[in-house]
Amino acid sequence: KEPRLIFPEKPTPVEKKQLSDMDNWMNNRVRAPIIFFYNANPKMADIDPAEVVSNAIAKALVYYYPLAGRLFCTERTAWASKVGVDCAGSDSGGVVFVEADADAEIRELGDDVFPHSPLVRELLYIEETMKENEFERIIVSGPILSFQVTRFKCGGFCLGLVYHHAVTDGYGVSLFMKAMSELIRGATIPSTLPVWERHHHMCARSPPQVKNVEKFYHDPTVNPYASRKAFVTELNSTAPMTLFMKHQHLQALRDRHGLHSCTKYELLTACLWKFRTMISKPHPDETTRVTCLTSARFALRHIPKGFYGNAVVNPSSMCSVKELLAKPMEEVIELVKKTKSLGMKEEFVKSTIDHIATKPSTPVITLNTTTTDVSFAESNKDFGWGDPAIGSVGNIPLFTAYYNRSKTTSGEDGTIISL
Incomplete structure (x- = not known):
């Protein structure tokens, strides 16, 4: 209608x-x-x-x-x-x-x-x-x-x-x-x-005090052609897909790599980061990143439960491609854990807000795997x-993976991975 x-x-x-x-x-x-x-x-x-x-x-x-x-x-x-x-x-x-x-x-x-x-x-x-x-x-x-x-x-x-x-x-x-x-x-x-x-809530301090978050962003007004070229190059090498992971699939991943002390989110993110980088075949010396979208509500405890404004930050970890591919999966998971914990620190959240409020900034997306649990x-x-x-x-x-608990139409429980 x-x-x-x-x-x-x-x-x-x-x-x-x-x-x-x-x-x-x-x-x-x-x-x-x-x-x-x-x-x-x-x-x-x-x-x-x-x-x-x-x-x-x-x-x-x-x-x-x-x-x-x-x-x-x-x-x-x-x-x-x-x-x-x-x-x-x-x-x-x-x-x-x-x-x-x-x-x-x-x-x-x-x-x-x-x-x-x-x-x-x-x-x-x-x-x-x-x-x-x-x-x-x-x-x-x-x-x-x-x-x-x-x-x-x-x-x-x-x-x-x-x-x-x-x-x-x-x-x-x-x-x-x-x-x-x-x-x-x-x-x-x-x-x-x-x-x-x-x-x-979620406004810059007066005066702003940006500390150690600049590396997570780039200025889109500086050399926009180069940024656009890198973006298009990576875009042309990707295709959208959706996976449905049953509980037995996740357990098989844990058993194969001996990973039983991490969360489902940490396991999936580590696997996606490493395997996506592997199949992209970038130069070994290039920098690859993982970004874990994280609720700022964990870091800023004064935010009321009923606050419905934007309160998500995007902490990242990075290393060279050759370092990532050489790491055993448990070390990749530790990097993911470190990334998540960064987003739960009050100073990181406040510095992020100060940065985006005072400077033109967008997240670095080339060779970046961004994940979130909705x-x-x-x-x-x-x-x-x-x-x-x-x-x-x-x-x-683009270049983001979402995890969501759901069911198939036949009633099977599992996790949707959309990327």
Whole structure:
């Protein structure tokens, strides 16, 4: 059906909201898609999921009303612009909502519903202005949040959403969906109240004090042709793919390398870093990196639980290609552990914010393996049909690998690796 706009079901403040320095980082000027599949529930056979979800959005927006706003430019610097959120109520803005019907059952899709599949694009609302470069275009205009509910003949449905990363991150989206779930099932207020406070959290210190983080970034305004050439060279040597790792696959990896004292994330990241570098066949003296996207909430304990702004940093470790390939897997895992722990240090997080707020900076991506565990299953997303059977990001940024606990359409538990 044609898109429509959803507004908070009660009046909300009409105001303009400031975003943090982390929100305003140019790397967050992207839209990020997520999809969830819900199986049929006999108790909900006569209830329209599109109506339930749209009502849940309206209820949750009373508390998260900035997500119904629109971005506007507040300041221009020599290398970028800063944006804020215009919360103009029903005069402008709104969350975009689309309902659709599929002439198929969910099981007929098989497991071809993961990122990179053409099917995913049919399950998300994408504005015409966004389609040309999909989700990696630097965007300011358009909705902050859009939803599409696709009903299947079996009685199940897919919930696809696209959010603007300049306003919130995956954790923030999970908080919003948790509030939707709680309010539509009878709660009077969300169990976790949202916190804005972008002027107080994830902003640069005064004065900024950048310490030992410069090596993780490059200045895109310096020799942009060389940066672009390196980017295109690596892009042409890659192809998107999705793997589904069952528990027995992970156990086989552990047994083969004798790795039983590391987490699943550390194991997968070490293997991906080493094997991806190996098959790329770079010069032995080139520098290779691993980046572990890490929540700053571990380092900055003063951030409230309900804060839904961007709070992710990207610590890296690096070594030469020949050093990495010569290391046994347990030593590679130790490097991954060291990288993760760096992102949990308060000074590293604060220096990162100071750096991106005061200098043009983008992460170094050549010969870099970036990984993150999106962990969608940790918050309540039950709208009456039970928790989603499958949850996944709908698109993967270049040179990044996402891990997500999920199930196949046949019900097998495991981990999706999308890269």
